[in-house]
Amino acid sequence: MMTRNPDACRLGIGALLQKELELTEQLETLLADEYQAIAGRDTETFERLVSDKHQQLVLLARLEQERVVMLEESGFDDGHAGMTGCLQWCDPRQQLAALWQNLLSVARICHDQNRKNQQLVELCSRHAREALHLLRGEDTHQDVYQADGETDDRHSSRSLARV
Numbered sequence: 041m042m043t044r045n046p047d048a049c050r051l052g053i054g055a056l057l058q059k060e061l062e063l064t065e066q067l068e069t070l071l072a073d074e075y076q077a078i079a080g081r082d083t084e085t086f087e088r089l090v091s092d093k094h095q096q097l098v099l100l101a102r103l104e105q106e107r108v109v110m111l112e113e114s115g116f117d118d119g120h121a122g123m124t125g126c127l128q129w130c131d132p133r134q135q136l137a138a139l140w141q142n143l144l145s146v147a148r149i150c151h152d153q154n155r156k157n158q159q160l161v162e163l164c165s166r167h168a169r170e171a172l173h174l175l176r177g178e179d180t181h182q183d184v185y186q187a188d189g190e191t192d193d194r195h196s197s198r199s200l201a202r203v
Contacts, residue, residue, distance in 0.1 A: 044114045049130035052110050057139045060103045064146045067096045071153040078160045 044052070070093050077086040108118040114130065116122040127136055 044110070046130040049110065049114045049126065050136065053107070053126065053130065054136050054139070056103060056107050056110065057136060057143055060100065060107070061139065061143045061146065063096060063100050063103065064143060064150060067093065067100065067150050068146055068153065070096060071150055071157060075153065075157050075160065078157060078164065081164070 070089055074086065074089040074093065076082075077089055107123075111118050111122050111126050114126055116126040116129075123140065127134070127140060131137065
């Protein structure tokens, strides 16, 4: 294990946190755009944004892994406690603490927005399934399975095409 000196650690962690913050802020924008694409039923834009989001997450995962290596090289565990300890050790003036807190804040916003996007996708999907059931002449609120897990075939289905 290579122990870094506090100054080298501060410079390395600072540069890394700045990159992570920039990418996380870009992710925040992508997620907001994704929400608008979902709400507007713009599938082409949605698909592009999902791909962009995936690429952004891959880059962020690489930076996080670099941060874990820096922490370990400096004798700290990864995770919040290790990061806090490392920042106290290498940055006694706490110049990087605000950057770290800002990163955590933007990451929380991204997490919440991603959850909202997922909920909207599920809602749109449910509406599409209900519309298909209506077109087939099926009860839109029927349970497909009975309580025992067996298929529920009590509901007759008549397609609108047959009506």
